[in-house]
Amino acid sequence: MDRQQEPRNASQPAGLRVDSMHHRMRRWQDRIGQAIMGALAWSLLGLLLAIGGVLLLRALPILERASVPELLFSTTWQPMRGLFGMAPFIVGTIAVTLVAMLVAVPLAILSGIYLAEYMTSRARLFFKPVTDLLAGIPPVVYGLWGVLVVVPFVRNELAPWADRNLAAYCSCFANTNPSGYSIAAAGLVLSLMVYPIIVTITEEVLRAVPRELREALFALGATRWEVTKVTLLRAGLPGVVAAVVLGFSRAFGETLAVLMVVGNVPRMPGSIFDGSYTLAALIANNYGEMMSVPLYESALMGAGLVLLLVVVSFNLGAWLFLTRRLKRGGEA
Amino acid sequence: MPGIAIRKLNIWYGNTHALREINLDLPDGQITAIIGPSGCGKSTLLKSINRLLDLNEHVRITGQILIDGAAIYGKQVDVTEVRTQVGMLAQKPFPLPMSIYDNVAYGPRIHGLARGRQLAQLVTDSLKAARLWDEVGHRLKESAHKLSVGQQQRLCLARALAIQPAVLLCDESTASLDPIAARGIEELLSSLRQRYTLVMVTHDIEQARRLADYVVFMWLGEVVEHGPAAAFFQHPQHSLSQAYLAREIG
Structure with a gap:
């Protein structure tokens, strides 16, 4: 729907324009917040993989010697x-x-x-x-x-x-x-x-x-x-x-x-x-x-x-x- | 069929005096409607008849209720015994987390009322009495949660009837249903009136007018007026009843 935005915006009166500075700020706030919280939440999975990975890596020598x-x-x-x-x-x-x-x-x-x-x-x-x-x-x-x-x-x-x-x-x-x-x-x-x-x-x-x-x-x-x-x-x-x-x-x-x-x-x-x-x-x-x-x-x-x-x-x-x-x- | 006699009943929730000096005789084999504005104590009165209020440890009850002449409050009285005589249909249908068949069979099973083929017959009869048999007779093993809300409420009715009570309590049992399902339940309750002593709570004056043989009108924890429905609706005596029926208050 964004494709139609330009012509419509041009015809809209100034007071109703949705892409005001204030609105853009709010949108960015939301996006950045979501990104940070998402990264933190997903990093829990990363932590599990990291712990398993390190253990596996350090256990490799013995796994090579014995089945x-x-x-x-x-x-x-x-x-x-x-x-x-x-x-x-x-x-x-x-x-x-x-x-x-x-x-x-x-x-x-x-x-x-x-x-x-x-x-x-x-x-x-x-x-x-x-x-x-x-x-x-x-x-x-x-x-x-x-x-x-x-x-x-x-x-x-x-x-x-x-x-x-x-x-x-x-x-x-x-x-x-x-x-x-x-x-x-x-x-x-x-x-x-x-x-x-x-x-x-x-x-x-x-x-x-x-x-x-x-x-x-x-x-x-x-x-x-x-x-x-x-x-x-x-x-x-x-x-x-x-x-x-x-x-x-x-x-x-x-x-x-x-x-x-x-x-x-x-x-x-x-x-x-x-x-x-x-x-x-x-x-x-x-x-x-x-x-x-x-x-x-x-x-x-x-x-x-x-x-x-x-x-x-x-x-x-x-x-x-x-x-x-x-x-x-x-x-x- | 037993009538219900309520004598000097007082109920407190903590320090709140919820019901004051209730004295009533509810006729057997008829439908009694308890009406009044929300918070007047209708449901409290209803739940005192099967001692469901006992579950709340902050409730204090004095006075007595007699069902068919037998006191239901007292140290020697077995609560579960009281509840086998008094079935209840709640406001919202809440099927037990089990199959349709087991929902109805649960009560008879725990009370040891029937077994095997006899139990199956009792389940069938109860489902038929609740007018649900035609819809679920072929899928009794399915989870009760798969039924529509209206069907669930009829299942709850079948569940209550299966323990073969003498009294049936209905706590705004059509309030959470769509109009068609509500109408179905209403007709059902009406058809049960000869066989059970029915006590229903409703905030719907029209419903009370359609169903009730006897009316109890409550206001702020007290019984203001009670009597045969025809007389109450045509010539309410008390000014509060008149105002409530005219929808000026409540």
């Missing part, structure tokens, strides 16, 4: 001999995260339900800041508390109990380690750390459910628990998935608290009471320490790359699940 399956599945980590099998760390990370999520997710969702559905608004006023505070406590404090409380609990109570009652069914509960520094201890500490995150998100999801939907359910004679089942499992599912993904990402990458209680043993674990080692702890403990060993830095970068890829793919998977669900019908 990817060898790195991922070999169980021998002996840098001095040039053997960089990451399987113990990968398994350790997955095991610790799994224990944390299995403990935290169900309990945290139940707590979130209580907070949103059953608690009076006055009690909630007190309770909300407490959960926020718990989420804000530095990991090192959780780690210390883990050393002082959780590790002895696992050593003296949990591991012997599991050995007596559960080990007969699965050797993964055998009490193999007299120290208490173990996958179980790390998982429990982590579960405490992701707990408030999942509680908060669950609560927010439930409270975001339209009042009318809740009223409709109550008017049909549903109990609070029945109302919650519908709102959480159907209307609130995307939010719950988001909560779990966020908790998972947090747990998977958590470094300090885990390395304080997991024992840092680079061996394939056979029981949840074995000492283990996680990818993040591996990097944090060793980067800058043993750099004289050839390829060591590159191997650590590879470990970082694995961490990044797992978290990215987990988030991507959750995102795909949610968008597909949204497309399938407006139920989410």
Whole structure:
């Protein structure tokens, strides 16, 4: 339409001309603002690519020496001999995260339900800041508390109990380690750390459910628990998935608290009471320490790359699940 | 069929005295219309009949409501039991996030009213009573959100009828619908009058004139006048009623 502008402008009275100085200024303001904000927003994507790119670049030397399956599945980590099998760390990370999520997710969702559905608004006023505070406590404090409380609990109570009652069914509960520094201890500490995150998100999801939907359910004679089942499992599912993904990402990458209680043993674990080692702890403990060993830095970068890829793919998977669900019908 | 007796009902929202000393006897098997300007307490009165106000923790209620002679407020009373006797149709249709069939089957399922073939029959009957069966009978598995707004409102009616209530509350249930869909709901409600004790809130005087057998006129949290619809519309007694019907106030 701009093509016709010139003749029309020429015939227009001066007072109605739209391309006045003032108008041009406003238009430029808008364009420049949009450009700056757009660049900043898009640079987030650039940041992700930059982090991945640098890790990949620095991991290339080890990838040239050893194949990817060898790195991922070999169980021998002996840098001095040039053997960089990451399987113990990968398994350790997955095991610790799994224990944390299995403990935290169900309990945290139940707590979130209580907070949103059953608690009076006055009690909630007190309770909300407490959960926020718990989420804000530095990991090192959780780690210390883990050393002082959780590790002895696992050593003296949990591991012997599991050995007596559960080990007969699965050797993964055998009490193999007299120290208490173990996958179980790390998982429990982590579960405490992701707990408030999942509680908060669950609560927010439930409270975001339209009042009318809740009223409709109550008017049909549903109990609070029945109302919650519908709102959480159907209307609130995307939010719950988001909560779990966020908790998972947090747990998977958590470094300090885990390395304080997991024992840092680079061996394939056979029981949840074995000492283990996680990818993040591996990097944090060793980067800058043993750099004289050839390829060591590159191997650590590879470990970082694995961490990044797992978290990215987990988030991507959750995102795909949610968008597909949204497309399938407006139920989410 | 039960009548509804409201005795000395007072309701406060926090410090606001929303309903003052309500005493009413609503006739069974008829349509009662609660009318009055916005904010007069119509919806509050309606939602006190199925105890939906209980959901708001800042609400304080004194007095009693009796349905078929049985008190619905009191420590021994099971709220969910009250709500199985009193169905509700809200202002805006809000289908449950599930299939058309499950929307109607939900209530009977949680109350254990029917199962299997019996439940299917109950769903069918309810959808027919809500005059929705012909439109959705062949696609019961689809999401209820795919229906038009008018269809959704009829689905909500079917959902309420499926728990086999004795009383049906309607909270401006045609207000968010287009005129044709609204007319459909109106005719439906009219057809239900023999089988249910119907209580509807409306700000639409003409709608009340078309549907109501009994009228309750409210003003600022109090019942100003109530009585059979014909008498109320022809010879309103109170000066406020006269002014409201003449559209001078409200």
